[in-house]
Amino acid sequence: MRVIGITGSIACGKTTVSRELIRQGFPVIDGDKIARELTSSRGPAVESIRSAFGDSYINPDGSMNRRLMGQLVFSDPGARERLDQVMAPFLHHSVMQKIEDVRASGSPLCFLDMPLLYEKGYDRYCDTVWCVWLPEEMQLQRLMKRDGFTRGEALSRMRAVMSSDRKADLAQVVIDNSGSVEDTLSRVSELLETEMNRTRTTARRRRTSAENIAPVNAAAVRRPDPVPSRLSVPDLSGGVERPDSFRRKPAERKASWVLPRWLTAALIALAAVLLVSFTSQLLMNSYLVRQKEKHIEEQQAIDRKYPIMYKDSILASASEFNVSPSLIAAVIMNESSFRPEVESGVGARGLMQLMPDTAEWIAHKLKIDHYSFESMKKPETNIRFGSWYLNYLGSLFNNDPLCVICAYHAGQGEINGWLANPLYSQDGRTLEYDRLPEGPTKLYAGRVIRDYGIYKAKYFTETDPVDPGSAASAAP
Ligand SMILES: CC(C)(COP(=O)(O)OP(=O)(O)OC[C@H]1O[C@@H](n2cnc3c(N)ncnc32)[C@H](O)[C@@H]1O)[C@@H](O)C(=O)NCCC(=O)NCCS
Ligand SMILES: Nc1ncnc2c1ncn2[C@@H]1O[C@H](COP(=O)(O)OP(=O)(O)OP(=O)(O)O)[C@@H](O)[C@H]1O
Incomplete structure (x- = not known):
């Protein structure tokens, strides 16, 4: 199963992308939703939050007061760190469990929608990461419009996390959401098509390589059998009727093409060894070429991700x-x-x-x-x-x-x-x-x-x- 991270800064469009994935039937693990469940009424993280922040941050129904907590943590980085430390083990446990549940369901893909994927190190669990990206000013406008924030409130939330540009630099795939929603959704469909083709090709490759192993082994093991029976043809005169041209004296027959059994067996064994070694050499060469290409791709990715300036x-x-x-x-x-x-x-x-x-x-x-x-x-x-x-x-x-x-x-x-x-x-x-x-x-x-x-x-x-x-x- 491939785990695909969906990330991006606040209000860049992760939910818009995730909704489309869910609509198309793919499993999506939602980091914000998990955090909400953990801090809902009698949620597992509530008591730790009460100890770290006090009773005033807990509602009468036993859930975390999100509005108050939001106001605190987006204006005080120390409090944000404290909240992150309290939430980290709960979040980690829950995310890991959900990934395992999706794996057990047999799904070929699992999407992990986490705004703080890079900040919290969850990228290490992903095979690839898609970043939903917007230019900063557009992000600010969408955030103010959606949540009714002032410019200052919106900016303090945007600056609490890694910038949109930096996330896009780190991700393997960038989904530019500055056009229409339809544009974004058709890009998502394109990416899904690529992923599904990849899954199909991998499955096919696995099947084909399994099929390919059998004939190679069969060549080594089975082919010797019929050959000696033809080469040694001991009785050309009896049993099966043959044309005259085959009727030779025993002495001539022996001298012209019947090989001793031990030599025949040795030649066949040699042919089998050569065949196996030739095939494994071929496989080894193609493996080495693939490794080299992979290394070059990795180096290029590192070059892009790790520039040097000044x-x-x-x-x-x-x-x-x-x-x-x-x-x-x-x-x-x-x-x-x-x-x-x-x-x-x-x-x-x-x-x-x-x-x-x-x-x-x-x-x-x-x-x-x-x-x-x-x-x-x-x-x-x-x-x-x-x-x-x-x-x-x-x-x-x-x-x-x-x-x-x-x-x-x-x-x-x-x-x-x-x-x-x-x-x-x-x-x-x-x-x-x-x-x-x-x-x-x-x-x-x-x-x-x-x-x-x-x-x-x-x-x-x-x-x-x-x-x-x-x-x-x-x-x-
Ligand atoms: C701070 C809280 C109370 C604000 O709640 P609120 O309902 O106002 O916002 P919501 O949960 O919808 O989050 C909106 C966005 O804020 C950003 N955000 C959330 N938590 C944090 C954080 N700890 N640090 C920086 N940004 C954050 C994310 O981009 C998120 O998508 C809430 O987000 C929270 O409990 N955060 C801690 C849990 C967490 O780390 N969640 C993110 C999981 S990846
Ligand atoms: N292409 C688009 N054009 C115009 N508006 C859009 C587009 N994509 C998303 N939006 C709007 O922008 C806002 C933010 O989008 P969305 O909620 O998907 O972002 P998000 O990354 O999930 O946000 P958060 O980080 O808060 O979870 C929403 O009001 C959404 O309707």
Whole structure:
């Protein structure tokens, strides 16, 4: 069964696409719906939400107060992280169970509609991902119109998650929903046709290869039988009547074409061995060609997904502050996807997403006169500040790579808390990936470590002062 992720940013049209899939009879697992069930009256996640947020977020009927929770989490990123941490294990358990149910039903395809597919790491369960995409301004207009939000409310929801463009970059298929609904639905039908053809071809290929194995084996095993009986023809004169030309003296017959039995058997065995080895050589060659094509396709996909920009600035800051250039590139990739102008809902700015007070403090440390936060839009300045900060975190956390990456995401205070907690750290000085609390920081760290490896292999050769390689082995 192929699992196909459907994702996209808020109000880009996932539901519109999913409804069409359901109409055509395909199973769709809906992440938002599961989250709603988990927090409905007496839903399994309600008590954990009550403990984390208090009674005021629970309705008298025992369900979560969505309006109040929505207002809180879309204006306070800390609360959003808390909600994500509470929901993560419930959501994961339920999604996995539903995928298994669909598999058990024998369906060849299973769609997983999750707005936060990439943010929450569910892409790893998908064979391919379709992203429903809209240009940002159109997304904003549709969201305001559908939910009656002001521009500010709509923007805070849009900025709470990965941008639509970034999701489209990561996905294997992009469904552009900026045209009419009919256009989008006919694109969905086209994609379904391709998927179903693929399923049929795979099934056919499986059948054909099963059929092909039998004759090869039969050739090796059965063909020798009739041949000796013809070659040895011991009695040409009796039994079956033959034309005169076949009637020769026994001595002549022997000399002209009857081979000794052992030689016949040896020749047949040799032919069988040659046939099997020739066939397996052919199969091996076609396998190698397919592997090579797959490798080239994978490399091209990686090239598209992992661009490198501002390489000179990265190298300059890496050498100035003794930080791995691959780590800087991986942080940029995950913070801004190499977009220097980007600003988050909480005001972090630029390639490495520096907050105003952190940037001002770094400017002071770097003794920069006439500093302004506007300069965080300049790639070389932003990279310089972010790299200085990575080095600073290295000095705080004994250069433990996982601590540095997690502190870049969650803040020093949070990581000090983790180090002090024996659940997360055995020695109080280092963190292990598998022990990290589930949540966005763990996901972020896993992605930075993965991307670090890719940037290191593709673009930089280095001996790293802060080398996340050791932590990478534990990452997903
Ligand atoms: C925050 C909540 C209460 C808002 O409820 P509300 O009814 O206003 O919105 P709804 O559930 O229809 O979600 C609308 C969209 O908001 C976005 N969204 C939902 N949860 C989150 C989140 N934790 N972080 C960022 N965006 C989110 C998604 O794009 C979603 O499609 C609710 O979405 C929720 O309980 N979220 C946590 C569960 C979750 O992670 N759901 C997403 C599963 S993939
Ligand atoms: N091609 C289109 N043209 C015009 N309006 C559209 C189109 N596609 C969807 N819409 C409208 O845009 C709004 C958002 O679409 P939809 O609800 O499918 O998005 P979504 O991605 O599921 O949203 P959410 O992230 O909130 O779950 C809806 O009001 C829908 O009717």
